[in-house]
Amino acid sequence: MSDDAVTLMKQQVGKAAADRVQSGTIVGLGTGSTTAYAIQYIGERLQKGELKDIKGIPTSFQASVLAKKYGIPLTSLDEVDRIDVAIDGADEVDPQKQLIKGGGAAHTREKIVDSLAEQFIVVVDSSKLVDKLGLGFLLPVEVIPMAMTPVMRAIEGLGGEPTLRMGVKKAGPVVTDEGNLVIDVKFANGIENPADLEKTLNNIPGVLENGLFVDTADVILVGEVKDGQPSVREV
The missing domain is CATH 3.30.70.260 (ACT domain)
Known part of the structure; x- marks a missing residue:
């Protein structure tokens, strides 16, 4: 698969997650290349006026920098009593929706934010789906x-x-x-x-903390490329 196709797929799955964010919510902002597109699209929806009154809680320095770049107001766990939705990537996802995360070394903060969220949406490309955790990714x-x-x-x-x-x-x-x-x-x-x-x-x-995320994922959005066209499906 070409680099362009992979980028397109990550953009599509990031956008699909961003489209699920509603006005007036607290959003956990994950770390990594696919989640970066979700942060970008949330920012674009805010600028267009499609979204209002959003606050983000970043899981890493990277997420914080991106949120500021795209105009998403940030808050902290000290300031809020809930997280409505968290969007984050994963390095491996098994058939039971268990995850390995931590390729970006942000898994401790990610686990805190993702496990507090009412809904945790995982955004991945199809290469991250595995039959068993830990065979391919450390x-x-x-x-x-x-x-x-x-x-x-x-x-x-x-x-x-x-x-x-x-x-x-x-x-x-x-x-x-x-x-x-x-x-x-x-x-x-x-x-x-x-x-x-x-x-x-x-x-x-x-x-x-370790990178096993057990029973935290609610929705897995998977980006795929079929016949050169990117698509997103929910697991």
Whole structure:
């Protein structure tokens, strides 16, 4: 599939999610390339007057910058008592709507915002749909820096192969918006029980959060290209 087709598909699925946002709502703004289009289209709907009285809660520095660029007023969890809808991407989606997120190292904030939302809409392209989580994409685990070595040992004890995520075009490891490190974990046979593993990992002292999103997704919007034409379907 050409880069142009992929871009078109991401735009279409981002627009489909943005079209579901209603006036007077608090919107969780996710992180990543597909969600970036949703943020852009929400901003365009505001400018056209199709939407009014929207407030966004960003899940990352990237989302915050984009929201400001497209004129979406921002608020915080201290200021609101609800989130009506959250729009976010995913790195893998299984048939039970369980997700792996964290390719952009923003999964801790994303999980807070996405799990608080009345409705969590996931926007992905068809390449993110998998039969089983963890076979293709490594599971991100956010760790407090001083605990990195003991946490990696504990993960090895669970049968995982942990690697510290290193920066691209940056010397040294990736540092999250919270100032922590990310360990990417490979499970040779994939993840058998996402719900159990999510809890087990989060119980390791020094782990802040991991990229398993269990029972949080309400709607999955999937972008596809058929005969060169982008389309969006709901799972």
